[in-house]
Amino acid sequence: MDLSSANASPVLADPALINQTRLGFHSSVFTRSSGTSFSLIPKKKPGKFDDVLSNGWLDAMQSSSPPSKKMLKDVGVELASDDNDLVYYSWMLKYPSAIKSFDRIINRANNKEVVIFLDYDGTLSPIVDDPNRAFMSNDMRSAVKGVAKYFSTAIISGRSRDKVYELVGLTELFYAGSHGMDIMFPAKNTLSINHTNYIRSTDKQVYRTLVEVTKDIPGALVENHKFCTSVHYRNVDEKSWPTIAQCVHDVLKDYPRLKLTHGRKVLREKNRGYGILVSSVPKESKAFLSLRDPSEVKDFLKSLIKWKEHISGTDKRSKEAVKHTSPQFVFGGF
Numbered sequence: 001m002d003l004s005s006a007n008a009s010p011v012l013a014d015p016a017l018i019n020q021t022r023l024g025f026h027s028s029v030f031t032r033s034s035g036t037s038f039s040l041i042p043k044k045k046p047g048k049f050d051d052v053l054s055n056g057w058l059d060a061m062q063s064s065s066p067p068s069k070k071m072l073k074d075v076g077v078e079l080a081s082d083d084n085d086l087v088y089y090s091w092m093l094k095y096p097s098a099i100k101s102f103d104r105i106i107n108r109a110n111n112k113e114v115v116i117f118l119d120y121d122g123t124l125s126p127i128v129d130d131p132n133r134a135f136m137s138n139d140m141r142s143a144v145k146g147v148a149k150y151f152s153t154a155i156i157s158g159r160s161r162d163k164v165y166e167l168v169g170l171t172e173l174f175y176a177g178s179h180g181m182d183i184m185f186p187a188k189n190t191l192s193i194n195h196t197n198y199i200r201s202t203d204k205q206v207y208r209t210l211v212e213v214t215k216d217i218p219g220a221l222v223e224n225h226k227f228c229t230s231v232h233y234r235n236v237d238e239k240s241w242p243t244i245a246q247c248v249h250d251v252l253k254d255y256p257r258l259k260l261t262h263g264r265k266v267l268r269e270k271n272r273g274y275g276i277l278v279s280s281v282p283k284e285s286k287a288f289l290s291l292r293d294p295s296e297v298k299d300f301l302k303s304l305i306k307w308k309e310h311i312s313g314t315d316k317r318s319k320e321a322v323k324h325t326s327p328q329f330v331f332g333g334f
């Protein structure tokens with residue numbers, strides 16, 4: 001199982017600068033999921049489960065779901081927009097805007113191959129209550145198509161690979177669905193990684209069981225992603241979060257090969273890239289930089305396209321130099 005942060009992030013990595021700066025490789029597909037949902041994924045070894053309070057699940061659920069303005073209002077906290085801005089801008093001292101840091105980033109990426117990893121929910125599409133209605137705009141689609149023209153570009157999602165492909169609809173990308181367990185290459189070669197029928201059938205049983213045990217919790221929603229299962233609590237009253245966590249926890253006891261992990265484990269520890277958190281509310285993250293929402297992600301991608309067009313047009317030597325090193329932009333959850 002996977003329990004993690006709400007939105008997603010881009011990362012830039014530059015192998016030449018590993019251990020000298022915060023830049024680094026992000027070399028493989030990573031396991032993560034978006035906040036306000038659990039995702040069940042297979043694990044290699046069975047683990048132990050205690051109760052949801054002692055093992056920190058509730059803490060993780062709360063910290064991965066920073067209070068929205070509505071939630072704050074519901075508990076009587078109404079921030080003036082100036083106060084909101086003040087809090088956000090103070091937080092940005094720790095997670096500077098990737099747009100404002102663009103020149104610094106591209107200085108490090110210059111003459112190197114850039115690889116882009118994008119999350120879907122909250123990065124390319126706005127977070128909405130109904131997961132089936134999380135659509136990306138045509139303008140965003142064209143920005144992603146644009147970067148894919150110049151840079152290897154992958155989308156990594158907790159959703160099933162088919163679903164993400166259906167939502168994005170671009171053939172020139174790599175797609176990694178089910179947290180990287182189902183990968184499709186741009187040429188439509190498909191590689192499904194290490195999945196036994198046992199896991200597939202287990203997942204179906206888990207899905208059915210979770211639907212059953214959560215059916216009386218208003219707002220709970222269970223999604224089957226073929227190789228993993230998500231339990232959404234975005235629309236569940238926070239008072240019922242212990243109940244939903246306990247339900248998931250109890251189901252997991254019977255499936256020791258499935259696990260729940262927290263999603264903000266990507267990159268920083270191993271110095272594998274520039275994580276760029278996409279969030280309109282301040283929250284702790286493994287990212288180095290931030291973007292406020294999908295609209296800023298789009299602007300950032302468009303800036304990358306302009307930059308690439310500029311260097312391609314003005315300095316042909318850069319095309320040759322690209323062969324020597326390989327930095328990466330990764331958009332994922334932190």
Ligand SMILES: O=P(O)(O)OC[C@H]1O[C@H](O[C@H]2O[C@H](CO)[C@@H](O)[C@H](O)[C@H]2O)[C@H](O)[C@@H](O)[C@@H]1O
Nearest residue numbers: 034035120121127128129131134157158230234
């Ligand atoms: O890896 P991601 O692409 O971030 O996928 C993680 C989850 O994304 C979806 O849920 C999130 O977006 C929904 C639509 O905006 C929102 O309703 C939900 O609260 C978010 O958690 C997807 O539905 C999940 O199955 C994925 O695990």
